[in-house]
Amino acid sequence: MWKKEFRRIFDSSFLDCAIGAQPMDTLLKWYKALRGDPKLRAWAVEILKRKTTRYHAWASIAERNLSIIEAKQEPN
Secondary structure, three states: OHHHHHHHHHHHHHHHHHOOOOOHHHHHHHHHHHHHOHHHHHHHHHHHHHHHHHHHHHHHHHHHHHHHHHOOOOOO
16 A cells, blocks of 8 residues: 555656646756657656646635635535
């Protein structure tokens, strides 16, 4: 169990570093490498889809909290 979780965290962190804040020429090289290898591409897509799902879930929680806090009346 912990090995799987460690791998998930490592993969996600590595991808964040690879396609995060980089000079454009370096970033384009990473994109080319990821798109050029079917296994790497599938790996990156899986991670990014998982992150996107998680971020959307957190965003919906934040939006709900915001609407409650901004409301003119106290919630029931």
